[in-house]
Amino acid sequence: MSSEAPQTPAIEDPQIGLKLIPEQASEYAQQVDFLYYALLGISGLLMGILAALVVVFAVRYRRSLRRERGELIAERSGRRLEIGFALLLCLSFIGLFYWGSQLYLHLYSATDADVTIDAVGKQWMWKFQHPDGTREINTLHLPVGETVALRITSQDVIHSLSLPAFRLKRDAVPGMYTRAQFTPTRAGTYRLFCAEYCGTDHARMRGKVVVLERADYQQWLAGKVDVPDRAEAGAQLFQSLGCGACHKADGSGLAPALQGVFGSRVKLADGSEVVADEAYIRDSIVEPQAQLVAGYQPVMPSFSGQVSEEEILQLISYIQSLGQSREADEQ
């Protein structure tokens, strides 16, 4: 069980008042709101028809009127009414389904982003890590207009990064990377929540997203004490852990050279091929033998437990910085 009771940082809620429809802080948020209004309209219409029918029938056919009963709907036309109604519903549902899944794919399928931010959920705080190494807890500063890709994982239980203003939510699952990307279009302070129940202080695991104009963002960056950027931190780790001993740049070591390996197709010992993306590199660090590269001996020790999630992400950024291979550029 969780050993010591981890302390939870203080909460800084953005004071933005009750917004029944959260601000549309990105163009995607507007699209989701159109879908919401469309569904509200359809539901309102159907509820209206239902309520009207029930009230009219209740008033016109109440028993106390003692009126002579009219003819009931014939079996055949009744069946046609049912089937017609069902088909009408199916058609509108297929439309709504298509609309919803298009937006869903736009949000989650990986596209190249201007800046990749790592979000690591930990019992009861969110830790963000910018490419330049800046780290924040429960607060995320972003520039307007740049496409932000979130690389989300968790160190302990399942959390869920929820940004209502961007209509975005993604679970942080331990042992797995989940992705989402969005493009802030309006400066401002927005809410940030943990949506998946994760223990005692689940309710305190929240904060704010601060979207700044480009100039203010640079100023905010400058204000930060200069901390080695993520790739440099990765390089330092690469040396301190002694990876360089086998992964020699010229490939003469016991292990494959890592120059330009990110994004390339790697031939494995069991004959299959896999793209060396973040998940492959992470697995190779934590579980080296599972996807052994063809032509090499399974001698790499596992580092699982010795390097934290942030450090693995730093190593990945370092390997990325060793040059993207040609295939990755075409994707």
Place this chain on the structure above:
Amino acid sequence: MPTSNSGRSGESRPEVQFDDMEQQRHAGLLGMWVFLLTELLLFGAIFASFAILRVRHGAVFAEAAGHLDLSLAAVNTALLLSSGLTMALAELSAGARLRRATIGWLQATMALGALFLAIKGFEWYSEFRHQLMPVLGLPFHYSSALAAPGEQPVAAVAELFFNLYFIATGLHAVHMLVGLGILAVMLALARRWRRPDRIDRQLRIAGLYWAFIDVVWIFIFTCFYLLRA
């Protein structure tokens, strides 16, 4: 099992809520089959977990399967299939109202079942001795060709395999014990032979349960023992 309240007469009278014996027999069989449906889905969730984890960790699972004793398991499977035969013959003898044959075949079935559990126990004990039983935090030492000896992640995934192996075979063993309990009751009834038609009906239902245990073991044997590297 619906007990009937008939007197000494050959064909016993149906229970109060049934109109005739045919309805009661049909209800008994349908009831048993629906119960077997729930048991099938109980094991189904275990097989679904196996399918998912086998797909995610193919190499290590295949290699871990190599550490199981295939010959013992093959003998066990043959034993269980034979106990299916002896159970069927017991049912047929009860149908033909042959008291001694019914008792004989029932005893054979129970003997085969007990032997199966004994061999299974021995198999578990040998796995315990090879430190391949990660139950209750026992030391788990897994040697794998895939990695240098004592490697943590391959050993971790192998531990996952053995966890699932012990869950599946343990659940099956529990069902075997319940089956043996039912057979013991049927044996006692068969010895007294007070109402042969009732014994015939209940033995058919007990036979369904025993044959179901065979079916589950066939798939456990295939999934855990045969899918080797």
Place this chain on the structure above:
Amino acid sequence: MTSVVYSENEDRHATPEDYLSGGWSIRSWLLTVDHKRIAWLYAVSITLFFFFGSAAALLMRLELITPAGDLLSPESYNRLFSLHGIVMVWFFLIPSIPATLGNFLLPMMVGARDMAFPKLNLLSWYVYTLGGIFTIAAVIAGGVDTGWTFYTPYSTLFSNSAVLAAAVGVFIVGFSSILTGLNFVVTTHTMRAPGMTWGRLPLFVWANYATALIMVLATPVLTVTLLLIGLERTLGIGIFDPALGGDPLLFQHLFWFYSHPAVYIMILPAMGVVSEIIACFSRNPIFGYTGMVLSIMAIALFGFIVWGHHMFVSGQSLYAGILFSFFTFLVAVPSAIKTLNWTATLFRGRISFDAPMIYALSFLELFTVGGLTGIFLAALALDVHLHDTYFVTAHFHYIMVGGAVTAYMGGLHFWWPKLTGRMYSRGWATTAALALLIGLNLTFYPQFLLGYAGMPRRYHSYPDDFSILQVLSTLGAGVLALGYLLPLIYLSWSLRRGEKAGPNPWDAQGLEWQTPSPPPVHNFRETPEVNEGPYAYK
């Protein structure tokens, strides 16, 4: 409709004294195999658990009046919502209609003297009680704080609350609903009276038959999933631990494979009750009987292929998400057809507004709101925004409290004269029904607004801006509590001093109304002969 002749005949059937006056000793209640008495055993125990769960809900609502978590500590709030979930889902909603009204009425409606396996029926109640004891033991041992969903790896590796006791409690109560389901399936297949073909079965029987199928097909997967959690916590042999390469999403697949069909276990019997009530109080045959039956079976069977819509944001693959979203839209169509048929049944009827009818019409409004918001959640992009927010809480409370509990109340008021032979006061019943309707809308409508504003579920403290809607919701909860306390009072009052209700006070169709109320021990003098359809209202 068949006329059942009450002539004296050979002694095989019991003398015509009713099932209640057969004896009030402890033995006659605790060892009964009469499906009607077992229905009462269930009715009493699920009512106790209902008020136990409702107390937890009221405490949570009081806590949520203030944004800061000041009334309760986070630990106790988490234990309260877990208790509320577990008790309400497994100890009230799932057995509510099948085990009480279903147990009482199904044999009578198919023209049988009792269930196919009376002893298993009693065993099902004892297994339910044993499960209840374990759950209460879990509460006494400090409560469980994993939510009713027991998500791993929190429930297996990180929670140090009484997870094992709660998991064992739910593991045991699962067998109770398996036994009930098994009894209903066999009774409906083998015990129908001569002439009672499948096409002449009342929709209440069809609904309970479909529910029984789901209980039998889905509950075993829950049982083994909870077993896996128990084994991981006790013997350390877990398959969900990410460090061993286990997959937390595998747990979610196995859990929701049961839990989504479970919500259909809760709503289908309610649909059966509403069909009976609307047909009786509008004096009209049900509109589109075949459409209704096909919809019931479609909901029961398609309910098994939609569970992935609980995992749209959980890291499940995008294509599986799209597949599950498509199936979820399809499974909404049969429910819409049923709503259309209920409304069309009112057309050109002679409608009277007794308490059961008010409950049925409330069900119509509340279930439709719940159903439509389900469509919001089926649309993938909206579910990403709305998942795990109060929008989802409002959606399933509209369907479970607005649908299942309202129909349970309606069914209770509709068949109360048959169960007890007494009539309750019409005025009080109408007040309670309206209080429930108003209270429910006032409690859960603000939660839809909170949901779209982004307020997540299971929050013990929340940003100050949401407090106005939370206060409104707590106000509604108060009215709702009134709506549930009133029936407890006037129904128990009617047991003693309610006026005698004849065999058929509502002049309703159905074999169960052909017997005196309260009905004799073996329901019918002679196995009735059925020669026409179920809703021959003139």
Place this chain on the structure above:
Amino acid sequence: MTNRTAVLCWLGLLALLAVTLLAGALDSSALRYSLHFLCAAAMAALVMLVFMRLYTSSPLLRLVAVGGVMWIALLILLTLADTLTRS
């Protein structure tokens, strides 16, 4: 089911067991695995048809048996649909 059919079914089961064990010696794992599952399915079918007398029982009981197998397939296939297509 008669004594003769029971014994024949038993012999068939042992033969299938032998086949599935011998299949272990093949080298291509795809062929091996498919043979293993084919034999397992055949053995299960034999036990259900003969020993559980599905061959001679009412269509309702056959429906229950087929329904159970279908529901397990439903659970496994849809869960695999997620695992296999996860990026």
